Amino acid sequence: MTRRGDTVFKSLATSAAVLILVALAGVAIFLTLEGMPALKAEPDVLGGKGNIILYVWPLVYGTLLAAALAIIMAAPLSIGLALVISHYAPRKLAKPIGYLVDLLAAVPSVVYGLWGIEFLGPRLGRAYAWLAENLGFLPFFEGPASGSGRTILTASIVLAVMALPIITAICREIFSQTPTLHQEAALALGATRWEMIRLTVFPYSRSGMISAIMLGLGRALGETMAVAMVLSATGVVTINLISSVNPSTIAANIALGFPEASGIKVNVLIFSGLVLFVITFIVNFLGRLIAARGLVKEGR
Amino acid sequence: MAKSIDVSDLDIYYGDFKAVEGVSMTIKAKSVTAFIGPSGCGKSTFLRALNRMHEVIPGARVEGRVVVEGQDLYGDQVDPVEVRRQIGMVFQRPNPFPTMSIYENVIAGNRLNAKKMKKSETDDLVESSLKGANLWAEVKDRLDRPGMGLSGGQQQRLCIARAISVQPQVLLMDEPCSALDPISTSAIEDLIHELKTEYTIVIVTHNMQQAARVSDETGFFNLKATGEPGHLVEFNSTQKMFANPDNSDTEGYISGRFG
Numbered sequence: 001m002t003r004r005g006d007t008v009f010k011s012l013a014t015s016a017a018v019l020i021l022v023a024l025a026g027v028a029i030f031l032t033l034e035g036m037p038a039l040k041a042e043p044d045v046l047g048g049k050g051n052i053i054l055y056v057w058p059l060v061y062g063t064l065l066a067a068a069l070a071i072i073m074a075a076p077l078s079i080g081l082a083l084v085i086s087h088y089a090p091r092k093l094a095k096p097i098g099y100l101v102d103l104l105a106a107v108p109s110v111v112y113g114l115w116g117i118e119f120l121g122p123r124l125g126r127a128y129a130w131l132a133e134n135l136g137f138l139p140f141f142e143g144p145a146s147g148s149g150r151t152i153l154t155a156s157i158v159l160a161v162m163a164l165p166i167i168t169a170i171c172r173e174i175f176s177q178t179p180t181l182h183q184e185a186a187l188a189l190g191a192t193r194w195e196m197i198r199l200t201v202f203p204y205s206r207s208g209m210i211s212a213i214m215l216g217l218g219r220a221l222g223e224t225m226a227v228a229m230v231l232s233a234t235g236v237v238t239i240n241l242i243s244s245v246n247p248s249t250i251a252a253n254i255a256l257g258f259p260e261a262s263g264i265k266v267n268v269l270i271f272s273g274l275v276l277f278v279i280t281f282i283v284n285f286l287g288r289l290i291a292a293r294g295l296v297k298e299g300r
Numbered sequence: 301m302a303k304s305i306d307v308s309d310l311d312i313y314y315g316d317f318k319a320v321e322g323v324s325m326t327i328k329a330k331s332v333t334a335f336i337g338p339s340g341c342g343k344s345t346f347l348r349a350l351n352r353m354h355e356v357i358p359g360a361r362v363e364g365r366v367v368v369e370g371q372d373l374y375g376d377q378v379d380p381v382e383v384r385r386q387i388g389m390v391f392q393r394p395n396p397f398p399t400m401s402i403y404e405n406v407i408a409g410n411r412l413n414a415k416k417m418k419k420s421e422t423d424d425l426v427e428s429s430l431k432g433a434n435l436w437a438e439v440k441d442r443l444d445r446p447g448m449g450l451s452g453g454q455q456q457r458l459c460i461a462r463a464i465s466v467q468p469q470v471l472l473m474d475e476p477c478s479a480l481d482p483i484s485t486s487a488i489e490d491l492i493h494e495l496k497t498e499y500t501i502v503i504v505t506h507n508m509q510q511a512a513r514v515s516d517e518t519g520f521f522n523l524k525a526t527g528e529p530g531h532l533v534e535f536n537s538t539q540k541m542f543a544n545p546d547n548s549d550t551e552g553y554i555s556g557r558f559g
C-alpha cells in the first residue's frame with residue numbers, strides 16, 4: 001500500500017520536475033531561434049541604432065537601473081517591516097499589518113500603473129523640481145525636472161512598492177523561525193531587542209533574506225505593465241533620475257512595441273526578451289551562490 | 301561580586317494562568333541553591349522570574365518582590381536588560397550562537413556592552429572565562445572553530461563561559477545537565493563547586509542526587525493538584541532536606557514515593 005503510494009508520488013514528482021525543465025528549455029530555444037534574425041536587423045527597425053547591441057544596451061541599462069533603485073528602496077523597508085511584524089509589534093497588531101502587506105501583493109500591476117501616473121507622478125514632479133533646484137549639482141538630480149513626474153525614479157518607486165510584499169512576506173517567515181533557544185541566549189546575556197536581532201535573527205536568516213531580495217529583484221526586473229504606463233521613455237542612457245528623458249526597460253519596451261511590430265521588428269523584440277531571460281537567470285544564479293556561500297560559512 | 305536574593309510572596313502569571321504562588325525565600329550569596337520538584341510545578345518559571353527572562357513571553361508577569369542586595373528587581377526605574385547583565389542564565393539545552401566561533405561566543409556578551417576592548421584584553425577574557433568553565437584545555441587550539449562543533453557537554457561549558465565572561469553577580473541554571481551524558485554531567489557539577497566561590501548559583505534539577513551533591517540549600521516545589529499553581533513546600537539546608545525534612549511531602553518526594 002505505502003509502497004505503491006511511494007511509486008505514484010515519485011513518478012508524479014519526477015514528471016513535474018521534467019516538465020518544468022522542458023518548459024524552460026522550450027522557452028530558451030524559442031527565444032534563441034526567433035531572436036537570431038535580429039542580429040542582421042537594419043537601423044530602420046532599430047529606432048535608428050546601428051545594430052542590435054546598440055539597440056538593446058540602453059534597455060538593459062534601464063532595466064537594471066530601475067530594478068536596482070527599486071531594491072535599494074524596497075529591501076531595507078521590507079526587512080524593517082518584517083521585523084516589526086515578527087519581533088516588535090504586539091501580536092494583536094502584527095497579524096493585521098501582515099495581512100495588509102500581503103494584500104499589496106494581490107493588487108494587479110495595471111492598478112499600480114494608474115496609481116503611478118495619476119497620483120504618485122504629479123506629486124513627485126513637484127519634489128523633483130525642488131531636487132533639481134537644490135541638489136542639482138548631483139548628477140542624479142541634474143534636471144530639468146519632469147513636471148509630470150513620469151521618470152525612472154517614479155517607476156522605481158512603483159516597482160519598490162510592488163517588490164515590498166514579496167520580500168516582507170518571506171523575511172517575516174524566516175525571522176519568526178529563529179530558534180527561541182538562541183534568542184533567549186542573547187537576551188540572557190543582557191542584549192536589548194535590537195542587539196538580540198543582530199546577534200541571532202540576522203545571522204540565522206541571512207541566506208533567506210538574500211533569497212527574498214532576489215525574488216523581489218526578479219519581480220522588479222520583469223515587471224511590464226506598471227513601468228510601461230508610468231515611464232516616459234526615450235531610450236537614452238543617463239543617470240539623471242528626474243528628467244523627462246529616461247531609459248526604457250526591456251519588458252516595458254516589448255509591451256509598448258509589440259502591437260505595432262511586424263517582420264524583423266518582432267525578432268528584435270524577441271531578442272531583447274532573450275537578453276532579459278538571461279539577466280534574470282544570472283541574477284537568480286548569483287543569489288543562490290551568495291546564499292549558498294553564507295551557508296558554508298556558517299558551517300551548516 | 302556575588303549577591304544574595306530576597307524573594308517575598310511572589311506570584312507568577314502567564315496571562316490569566318497563575319503558574320507559581322506565594323513563594324518567599326532568601327538565596328544566600330556565594331552558595332549553591334537547588335530547586336527540585338515534579339515537572340510542571342513552576343521551577344523554570346520561578347527561576348526566570350529571578351532575572352526577568354519571563355518577560356520575553358507575552359502576557360507573563362509577576363506580583364510580589366524580588367530584592368537583590370537591597371535593590372528591587374521590579375522597581376520602576378529598573379531596566380530588565382540591565383538586570384540580565386547582572387544575573388546570567390544557563391539553559392537546559394546548550395545554546396551557543398550557531399554562526400559564531402568558540403572565541404566569539406565567549407565574548408558575545410562583552411561585545412554587547414559596546415566597550416571597546418583591545419585584542420589582548422579580549423584574548424585574556426576568553427582565556428580566563430574558558431578556564432573558569434573548565435574548557436580551556438580542550439579548546440585552546442581551536443578557538444576559531446564553530447561553537448556548534450563541540451560535544452554537548454563542551455557546548456554547555458561554553459555557554460557557562462559565555463555567561464561568566466560578563467562577570468554576573470548571580471548565575472541561574474535551568475537543568476543544565478539534563479541533555480548531557482554522565483561524564484559531562486560530572487564535569488559540570490565539579491565546575492559548579494568551583495564557581496560558587498565567586499558567584500551566587502541557583503540551579504534547577506530533576507535529579508535529586510545532583511541536588512544533594514552540588515547544593516548548600518534546597519527548595520522543594522510542588523503542585524497541590526494539576527491546574528493549581530506551583531508553590532514552595534520547603535526550603536532548608538540540603539543536608540537537612542535529605543536527612544530529615546520538616547515536611548512529609550518533601551520526604552515522600554525525596555524517598556521516591558511520587559513525582
Ligand SMILES: Nc1ncnc2c1ncn2[C@@H]1O[C@H](COP(=O)(O)OP(=O)(O)O)[C@@H](O)[C@H]1O
Pocket residue numbers: 314317319337338339340341342343344345346357530
Ligand atoms: N510560556 C508559557 N506559557 C504559558 N504557560 C506556561 C509557559 N511556560 C510554562 N507554563 C506553565 O507554567 C507551569 C510551570 O511550568 P515550568 O515552570 O516550566 O515548570 P517546571 O520547570 O517545574 O517543569 C506549567 O503548568 C506550564 O504549563
Ligand SMILES: [Mg+2]
Pocket residue numbers: 343344345
Ligand atoms: Mg523546567
